Amino acid sequence: MRSFHGSAAVLLAARWLLPLAVPACCVLWMLMSFSSSPPPELAAGSGESFQVSVGEIVGTVERRAVDTPPVPERDDIVGTSPPPPELTPRTDTPPSPPPLPTRDEIIGKSPPPPERHARTETPPSPPPPPERQAQAETSPPPPERQARTETPPSVPPPPPAAAAAAAARQERRSRAKKPKAAAADRCAGRYIYIQDLPSRFNADLLRDCRSLSAWTDMCKHVANAGMGPRLTRNGGVLPSTGWYDTNQFTLDVIFHNRMRQYGCLTADASLAAAVYVPYYAGLDVGRYLWGFNNDLRDALAEDLAHWLRSSPAWAAHGGRDHFLVAGRIAWDFRREDGSDWGSRLLLLPETKNMTALVLESDRWHAGDAGVPYPTYFHPSRAGEVASWQKAVRRARRPWLFAFAGARRSDGTVRDRLIDQCAGSRRCGLLQCGSGRRNDCYAPSNVMRLFKSAAFCLQPPGDSYTRRSAFDAILAGCVPVFFHPGSAYAQYRWHLPPDPAAYSVFVPEHGVLNGTVKVEDVLRRLSRARVAAMRERVVRMIPGVVYRETRARAGGFRDAVDIAVDGVIERVGRIKRGLPPREEADGERLWDGYFDMR
Numbered sequence: 001m002r003s004f005h006g007s008a009a010v011l012l013a014a015r016w017l018l019p020l021a022v023p024a025c026c027v028l029w030m031l032m033s034f035s036s037s038p039p040p041e042l043a044a045g046s047g048e049s050f051q052v053s054v055g056e057i058v059g060t061v062e063r064r065a066v067d068t069p070p071v072p073e074r075d076d077i078v079g080t081s082p083p084p085p086e087l088t089p090r091t092d093t094p095p096s097p098p099p100l101p102t103r104d105e106i107i108g109k110s111p112p113p114p115e116r117h118a119r120t121e122t123p124p125s126p127p128p129p130p131e132r133q134a135q136a137e138t139s140p141p142p143p144e145r146q147a148r149t150e151t152p153p154s155v156p157p158p159p160p161a162a163a164a165a166a167a168a169r170q171e172r173r174s175r176a177k178k179p180k181a182a183a184a185d186r187c188a189g190r191y192i193y194i195q196d197l198p199s200r201f202n203a204d205l206l207r208d209c210r211s212l213s214a215w216t217d218m219c220k221h222v223a224n225a226g227m228g229p230r231l232t233r234n235g236g237v238l239p240s241t242g243w244y245d246t247n248q249f250t251l252d253v254i255f256h257n258r259m260r261q262y263g264c265l266t267a268d269a270s271l272a273a274a275v276y277v278p279y280y281a282g283l284d285v286g287r288y289l290w291g292f293n294n295d296l297r298d299a300l301a302e303d304l305a306h307w308l309r310s311s312p313a314w315a316a317h318g319g320r321d322h323f324l325v326a327g328r329i330a331w332d333f334r335r336e337d338g339s340d341w342g343s344r345l346l347l348l349p350e351t352k353n354m355t356a357l358v359l360e361s362d363r364w365h366a367g368d369a370g371v372p373y374p375t376y377f378h379p380s381r382a383g384e385v386a387s388w389q390k391a392v393r394r395a396r397r398p399w400l401f402a403f404a405g406a407r408r409s410d411g412t413v414r415d416r417l418i419d420q421c422a423g424s425r426r427c428g429l430l431q432c433g434s435g436r437r438n439d440c441y442a443p444s445n446v447m448r449l450f451k452s453a454a455f456c457l458q459p460p461g462d463s464y465t466r467r468s469a470f471d472a473i474l475a476g477c478v479p480v481f482f483h484p485g486s487a488y489a490q491y492r493w494h495l496p497p498d499p500a501a502y503s504v505f506v507p508e509h510g511v512l513n514g515t516v517k518v519e520d521v522l523r524r525l526s527r528a529r530v531a532a533m534r535e536r537v538v539r540m541i542p543g544v545v546y547r548e549t550r551a552r553a554g555g556f557r558d559a560v561d562i563a564v565d566g567v568i569e570r571v572g573r574i575k576r577g578l579p580p581r582e583e584a585d586g587e588r589l590w591d592g593y594f595d596m597r
Helices: 002-034 040-044 054-067 074-080 103-108 114-119 130-138 143-150 161-186 203-207 251-260 281-286 294-309 382-394 413-422 443-451 468-474 508-512 518-523 527-544 559-575 587-596
Strands: 192-194 274-277 322-329 355-360 368-370 399-405 427-431 453-458 478-481
Touching (some): 192 251, 251 559, 355 559, 399 443, 413 508, 427 443, 453 468, 453 518
Parallel strands (some): 192 274, 355 368, 399 427, 399 453
16 A cells, blocks of 8 residues: 555656656756866766766756746746846745846856857847937947858848838928929029009000090900900800900900910019010000091100100110010001101100010011911810811811902902902802991801801901901911011911911912912812811911910910010020021012012
């Protein structure tokens, strides 16, 4: 019975002690392998075989089981890194940590603890955050890390989420700054300064609109910033938007309101490439064309010259960088001695230095520059232009040629052309006169006729030029000119340099002497050439119309944009001591026509 209980005790002890035998053997082996010197008992018995009986191992395990604390978890090892277990006494309260040894002591005396060698096979811990990396860069690395510098460096860790977000914000800011810089560069060399004239030179004329013309109600035409009333009832000939009943002599008002929306205005005259003078010269002179004395005709123009001389912006270049818009032909502002027609605006010493944008320029005066007559179309967006271009391309054109206008004195080329048109079955004629169907001032009548013809006749009338030429271009009708002063020598900025690309020229003397029939000339043109000319005319439409005056940007370059660029180039040449414009190739070919007239 006693032996049974003894056996049971042995079995119970073995059950608890045997699981500790293997770890104990590993610990003993590690202590022997990494000890800096052999234990005293081994040194004393050197040369003798080292034999340990099973009983001694069990006894040793029993004794070590009493003194060995439980194995700590992995998290405790990583967080606290205690000394080897056999050196740590078991106490109820944790002992205070021993003082840290110096680096020299660690290197010279103590071997690395076993736990660290065991951890070399485990994956590396995640990289430290950026602030720890910064600390590591500022403090000297430990010796063992210096020894590892021969190994290839690891890939730098990606920035944390906060750093990535900050980098993204910085990139967005840099992208946001680029359009602003581009916008500032876009206006370099293109700034316009607008002279702040007293209201008597512009706004007061509009308030007294009933005095602007003795035959026409100009009050309705200066409405809508000079575009006139909207066209809403046109019999389906015109679109419902962008079309106005515009008078041909309201360009002063239209241009001024367009310049208010110009994208490169400046309040500093010293930065300006050109200076705009918003004087409504055309409306002013139109009040006094008949029945007034010359002193009254010249009063406001001379007042303007005096005002400009005293302005700070004038002194810089003596007015050579100034320009104005006079919405009539140049002859209305160059009254000759002994005449009672027009004013002397463009003959004053001050205005001779300026650039004058007029509906018809004088070929022999370098200060003039011709700009298109206002038409009925004032689109606000490029889409409206494209839609209208598509419509005129598809338009059916049953008439070979057409003419709209009234007769002049007997014997003029206009009268001869009206006779030829009336006698042809292939010509559409809108002869101005009484009656609604013959009202050539009705936009729908004019555009209906021109959209139905392949060619539109544009002979001189009271002067070389006609608004009808631009109405024809607007309708996609190829213009036929009879004098170079009607277009070729006028609108160099707005029309192509090659007249044959978009028009037909028939010298007027052949029509006057009866040797030329316009119908015969036009019938000889091939279909391919007619189609090419019409397409060129259709593509010219955006550059000869004046955009809706209240639209800041329409996505296309209109007549104002082209004119301002021309003025800036002209002023730049003057400032460099060059002629106002460079003479085009073949320009002198037209001189004979002007000498003959």
